Amino acid sequence: MFDVQKIYRATSVEDAIRALHRMEGSILISGGSDVLIKIREGKLAGCTLVSINDLQELTGIVMEEDGTIKIGPGETFTRITEHPLIRQHIPVLGHAVDQAGGPQLRNVATIGGNVCNGVTSADSAGALLVLGAQLEITGRDGMRTLPLEQFYKGPGRVDLNRGEILTAIRIPQKDYQGFGGHYIKYAQRAAMDIATLGCAVSLRLEEDRQTIADYRLAFGVAAPTPIRCRKTEAAVMGKPVSSRLLEEIGQLALGEVSPRTSWRASKEFRQRLVCELSGRATAQAVKHAGGETL
Amino acid sequence: MTIINMTVNGVPRQMAVDERESLADTLRNRLGLTSVKKGCEVGECGACTVLIDGKAVDTCIYLSLWADCKSILTVEGLNRPDGELTPIQRAFVEEAAVQCGFCTPGLIMTAVEIVGTGKTYTREELRRLISGHLCRCTGYQNILNAMERIVEEAHKVAGK
Ligand SMILES: Cc1cc2nc3c(=O)[nH]c(=O)nc-3n(C[C@H](O)[C@H](O)[C@H](O)COP(=O)(O)OP(=O)(O)OC[C@H]3O[C@@H](n4cnc5c(N)ncnc54)[C@H](O)[C@@H]3O)c2cc1C
Ligand code: FES
Ligand code: FES
Numbered sequence: 413m414f415d416v417q418k419i420y421r422a423t424s425v426e427d428a429i430r431a432l433h434r435m436e437g438s439i440l441i442s443g444g445s446d447v448l449i450k451i452r453e454g455k456l457a458g459c460t461l462v463s464i465n466d467l468q469e470l471t472g473i474v475m476e477e478d479g480t481i482k483i484g485p486g487e488t489f490t491r492i493t494e495h496p497l498i499r500q501h502i503p504v505l506g507h508a509v510d511q512a513g514g515p516q517l518r519n520v521a522t523i524g525g526n527v528c529n530g531v532t533s534a535d536s537a538g539a540l541l542v543l544g545a546q547l548e549i550t551g552r553d554g555m556r557t558l559p560l561e562q563f564y565k566g567p568g569r570v571d572l573n574r575g576e577i578l579t580a581i582r583i584p585q586k587d588y589q590g591f592g593g594h595y596i597k598y599a600q601r602a603a604m605d606i607a608t609l610g611c612a613v614s615l616r617l618e619e620d621r622q623t624i625a626d627y628r629l630a631f632g633v634a635a636p637t638p639i640r641c642r643k644t645e646a647a648v649m650g651k652p653v654s655s656r657l658l659e660e661i662g663q664l665a666l667g668e669v670s671p672r673t674s675w676r677a678s679k680e681f682r683q684r685l686v687c688e689l690s691g692r693a694t695a696q697a698v699k700h701a702g703g704e705t706l
Numbered sequence: 707m708t709i710i711n712m713t714v715n716g717v718p719r720q721m722a723v724d725e726r727e728s729l730a731d732t733l734r735n736r737l738g739l740t741s742v743k744k745g746c747e748v749g750e751c752g753a754c755t756v757l758i759d760g761k762a763v764d765t766c767i768y769l770s771l772w773a774d775c776k777s778i779l780t781v782e783g784l785n786r787p788d789g790e791l792t793p794i795q796r797a798f799v800e801e802a803a804v805q806c807g808f809c810t811p812g813l814i815m816t817a818v819e820i821v822g823t824g825k826t827y828t829r830e831e832l833r834r835l836i837s838g839h840l841c842r843c844t845g846y847q848n849i850l851n852a853m854e855r856i857v858e859e860a861h862k863v864a865g866k
Contacts, residue, residue, distance in 0.1 A: 414769075419725045421771060448728075448767045449748050465772050490761070514838025515816065517749055519761045520768065603837030604750065 414451045419461045425469050425577055429552055431462045432575040438462050440577065442470075442486060443520040445513075446529045470524065470579065473497050479585030485524020485578045489536075490515075492523060502583055503700075504593030504614060508539035511597040514604050524578050527560065530570040530637070537638035538612030539595050541630035544587035548580035555579070564637035590616045591626070592701025594693045598685050600676065608677045609633050611689035613697040621703045622652050629661070629694075634669035634686055641668040644690075653698050655706055661694055662687030710774040714739070715783030729765035729773050730754040733780060741781035741811035745840070752839035755812035756780045762816045764838070779818070781811040794821060794856050801852035805843035813839050813849060821856055824864030829854060 420435065422428035432438055438460040441447045450456050464470060470486030473495045481497055489509040492498055498506040509526075512518060512535040526536045527547070537560075545560040552575055560581075563571050572578070593614035599605040610632030616625045627648040629641045644664040651657055671682035695706045707722040714737060723732050730747075733739040733756065745753035747766040754766040757779040784792050791799065794817050804810050813836060820827070820835055827835065832853045833846075841849060 413724065413731065414726045414728065416726050419769065419771065444767055444769065445749060448769075452748050452767075463769070463772070465769070513749075514752070515835055516752060516755055516762045516764045516838040519763050603834060 414448065415454065415457050416451060417458050417460050419463055421463045421465075422467065425464070425467065425550060425579060428462050428464050428467070428577060429550065429575050432577075433552060435460045435462065440464060440528075442525045443488065443522040444525075445517055445521045446525055464577070475501075476582075479589070481583040481585075481588070483523060483581040483583070485527070485581060486522050487524075489513075489518035489521050489523065489526075493518070502539075502543055502588050502593075504595055504612065504697075505536065505539045505543065505583075508595035508597075508610075508612065509536050511535050511595070511607075517604075523581065527563070527581065528570055528572060528578055530564060530568045532567060532635065532637050533606045533610065533633050534638065535595075535597060535607065535610060535632070538610045538630040538632050539593065539614075540581065540583075541638055541640050542593060542612045542614035542628035543583045544628075546582045546584065547578055548582065549576050550579040551576040557582075561640055567636045588614075590701075592616075592697050592699065592703075594696035594700060596689045596693045596696075598689060606676075607633055609671070609682050609685040609689060610638075611686070611693045613690070613693040615694070615697050615701055617653075617698070617701050617703050624648055624651055624653060624657075629665060629690060631665070631669060631686065631690075634671045634682060636670075639669070641665050643668055653703055653706065658691035658694055658706065659687075662690050665690045708771050710771055712773045712775070713777040715778070715780060723770040725769070725771050727770045729756070729758075729763075729768045729770045729778075732770040732773075733765060733778070739780045739782050743808055743811060745808065750840065751809070752812045752816070753809055755815045755839070757815055757819060760819065760822070762819045762838075779815070781814055784814070784818070793859060794818060797852040797856045797859075798849075801848050801855060803844060803848040803852040809839055809841040809843075813841070817853060817856060820853070821860045824860060825857075826861045827857055832857070 420431045441461045441463050471484040473483050493506040493510045526534045540560050591614045595612045597607045598609045612630045614628045618625045627645050632638045669686050671679050673679045708725045711720050733742045743753035745751035749764045749767045755762050
């Protein structure tokens with residue numbers, strides 16, 4: 413038995429929002445793979461839950477008229493990895509969430525839960541950041557949209573007010589068309605482990621297939637929240653791909669991250685990983701973008 | 707208490723469950739389906755794995771009320787009328803993939819999902835597909851041998 417006071421099963425997003433307001437201190441639960449673990453650990457003893465598990469309104473992966481890919485936050489990691497639109501247009505996301513936990517976890521863990529949990533190790537975060545993900549957040553007074561980058565407020569803290577629900581994740585066409593990407597999760601085990609460091613790259617090449625036209629770099633566990641390295645990105649644009657550039661990217665990125673020592677790894681080791689993985693992920697992304705193998 | 711309707715091992719059931727209950731608790735305590743084991747109860751070991759609408763799920767971190775209108779399959783549901791084992795179970799026995807047996811029902815259910823695809827998998831792919839299960843006895847080699855064997859047998863029949 414879970415140590416909870418009450419569980420309310422919402423029948424719609426609107427119903428869930430009302431319930432969150434009605435029940436003081438209630439917590440939203442989707443796939444439950446973060447919330448139920450916390451309850452098992454005794455962290456949320458006696459809490460009230462509002463379940464949005466399986467709400468049809470929150471599922472679906474579709475392409476909107478302008479080419480934007482809209483992902484329902486209730487979609488599981490398994491469904492995202494297997495979905496034809498994801499495989500065709502943003503494979504980096506499908507690959508990233510396929511690194512989380514094991515198969516049974518990926519069958520229940522949702523991308524919305526991964527985003528809203530707000531931890532720096534979330535495997536979807538890096539890929540969503542480099543894909544310029546836009547979040548649609550719905551509350552009692554309507555909807556607002558903000559880039560994922562602005563959603564993080566600190567470790568495990570996100571910009572959600574009481575009674576607000578993430579209702580869509582959107583990837584604009586300008587942020588994926590012509591891009592190639594890659595995500596590397598470095599962990600101590602090949603499965604069922606949280607990232608020691610995660611690195612995501614997405615880039616577009618000029619027609620010469622050698623010059624970088626657009627470049628995005630993001631890390632997980634390199635700072636208190638997932639981060640994008642804007643300065644490094646700016647420095648790389650317009651440069652030809654070379655092994656020297658890959659080294660330069662690592663060095664530049666080091667200036668933007670602030671990893672810490674944890675039981676998993678030391679700060680110094682994580683800094684090594686920042687250099688090494690950014691180069692490797694970039695090389696792979698170049699390949700995926702149609703460039704030469706380095 | 708909440709009323710839920712679910713199909714368990716082919717039998718439609720309407721039952722009253724405590725909304726704080728995990729599906730592992732419901733299946734074990736209310737339906738006596740003790741093949742569903744409780745190891746870690748935090749989604750790490752896979753001992754509580756069953757198929758929900760054909761997908762392997764850890765029932766220790768799944769609320770019973772979510773199972774409303776869903777179809778559940780446990781090892782008990784694999785039983786044949788004549789008492790014979792399924793080819794998957796037989797492969798586990800013959801390849802000595804079972805020692806204490808605690809992890810076995812969960813692994814069998816994952817195997818059912820994998821074999822159901824009718825695809826072939828390399829040993830490395832199978833390793834990844836069973837990564838949500840912990841076995842403290844066998845060292846996994848015999849489990850992988852059994853998996854390789856049944857995946858191959860199924861592929862010969864289904865042939866995708
Ligand atoms: C064994 C195990 C291994 C794991 N391994 C990994 C891993 O390798 N990588 C990884 O990234 N994660 C991992 N996780 C963590 C977890 O599975 C993921 O973070 C998952 O994506 C959470 O999704 P959920 O739907 O299960 O979340 P829930 O537990 O339902 O919710 C998580 C948080 O998000 C909030 N929330 C959920 N949906 C919404 C919404 N639509 N709007 C607003 N708020 C919302 C909830 O209130 C809660 O605070 C693991 C968990 C377990 C148990
Ligand atoms: S008991 Fe459910 S995963 Fe261990
Ligand atoms: S046979 Fe004992 S845990 Fe696997």
